[in-house]
Amino acid sequence: MEWLNIPNIDLYLVLGILFSFGAVETILGHYSNSDRRKDDWIMESIGFFVVAFTKALLVTVIYIIGSTLFPSVAGILSGWTLWLAFPFYILIDDVAQYWYHRSAHEYDWLWKHHRVHHAAKEMGILTSYRNSWVYYLIMPNLWWVGISTFLGLGMAAALGLIFKQIVVTSVHSTWKWDEVLYKYKFLHPIAWIIEHIIITPAFHHGHHGRAQDDHISDPNGNFGNTFSLWDQMFGTAKFTRQFPSVYGLQTDTLDKWTSQVFYPFIKEKQPESELSSSFKKVKNTGTEPLKTELDPGTYLYCQCGFSKDQPFCNGSHHGSKFKPMIVDINKKRKVSLCTCKLTKTPPFCDDSHLSLK
Numbered sequence: 001m002e003w004l005n006i007p008n009i010d011l012y013l014v015l016g017i018l019f020s021f022g023a024v025e026t027i028l029g030h031y032s033n034s035d036r037r038k039d040d041w042i043m044e045s046i047g048f049f050v051v052a053f054t055k056a057l058l059v060t061v062i063y064i065i066g067s068t069l070f071p072s073v074a075g076i077l078s079g080w081t082l083w084l085a086f087p088f089y090i091l092i093d094d095v096a097q098y099w100y101h102r103s104a105h106e107y108d109w110l111w112k113h114h115r116v117h118h119a120a121k122e123m124g125i126l127t128s129y130r131n132s133w134v135y136y137l138i139m140p141n142l143w144w145v146g147i148s149t150f151l152g153l154g155m156a157a158a159l160g161l162i163f164k165q166i167v168v169t170s171v172h173s174t175w176k177w178d179e180v181l182y183k184y185k186f187l188h189p190i191a192w193i194i195e196h197i198i199i200t201p202a203f204h205h206g207h208h209g210r211a212q213d214d215h216i217s218d219p220n221g222n223f224g225n226t227f228s229l230w231d232q233m234f235g236t237a238k239f240t241r242q243f244p245s246v247y248g249l250q251t252d253t254l255d256k257w258t259s260q261v262f263y264p265f266i267k268e269k270q271p272e273s274e275l276s277s278s279f280k281k282v283k284n285t286g287t288e289p290l291k292t293e294l295d296p297g298t299y300l301y302c303q304c305g306f307s308k309d310q311p312f313c314n315g316s317h318h319g320s321k322f323k324p325m326i327v328d329i330n331k332k333r334k335v336s337l338c339t340c341k342l343t344k345t346p347p348f349c350d351d352s353h354l355s356l357k
């Protein structure tokens with residue numbers, strides 16, 4: 001087991017990072033002003049242990065499988081210098097996390113395991129530990145910790161976990177350390193460099209904002225975990241340097257912590273919940289446009305067809321590759337809004353619905 005080479009101070013450092021940010025959040029009054037439900041407190045309190053347990057389980061399983069089936073590759077990379085091993089570990093980890101996280105927003109079955117993360121109406125260090133157990137169990141990153149350790153990159157994995165812990169904790173925290181960089185113009189170049197390398201609190205808070213109509217939030221973008229590189233590369237980055245004022249889901253059925261953590265082993269009883277056994281997503285497209293008058297403001301036009309509030313978005317697109325269209329209306333006007341979703345000029349009707357008759 002010499003090749004395992006993981007420093008046992010890792011757990012203490014992770015706890016130290018959490019306690020440091022937690023202490024600042026407490027001083028800032030985050031917990032005395034919290035509107036969390038009892039179920040939120042339970043989920044967030046056990047989340048850390050769910051992740052730690054799953055990580056230990058997977059490392060052990062991979063060690064047993066690896067040493068049984070592939071004993072000759074155990075520790076095969078242990079001779080690598082850290083200068084090579086660390087970037088190798090962290091870049092593979094981060095690109096895998098980007099696509100896993102993005103898939104959780106684009107595929108319905110995986111969204112059901114990740115939605116609990118977005119149901120949080122408040123940010124905070126423990127928000128990062130809200131996911132279903134299955135979400136962690138099949139998370140490529142946790143498998144990568146076990147595989148890289150088995151190959152002899154235990155030290156790189158340990159350093160990577162500490163580095164990720166700092167970034168992930170800070171971007172979920174209510175301690176917005178990056179605000180000062182946006183406040184003073186002379187600091188903007190530094191802000192630009194930092195936000196184009198690592199994920200900042202503003203970048204990730206935007207991902208947790210309730211919906212795009214504030215021109216800050218983009219729950220269907222900013223998927224990165226540690227580096228913003230992948231969002232920039234794959235066209236999902238949105239830099240606003242602002243923080244949303246509303247977090248959470250557009251429609252939240254306030255599910256119990258048990259179904260949110262243990263779905264699909266425990267399902268929600270209320271039929272309107274995405275986590276109930278009877279829930280089905282159905283298209284609610286129409287055959288006639290909605291002729292109405294819109295007041296000045298920002299509207300979200302549904303492009304997926306699943307919203308029950310047609311033609312407007314109600315958040316039902318989560319778990320699909322669709323996202324709403326942002327429509328800004330500057331002065332009161334009469335509009336004819338497409339509900340059949342066949343128009344070539346969304347959100348407005350172009351008579352494409354006539355082809356349905």
Ligand code: FES
Nearest residue numbers: 302303304313316
């Ligand atoms: S419900 Fe949001 S795009 Fe359809």
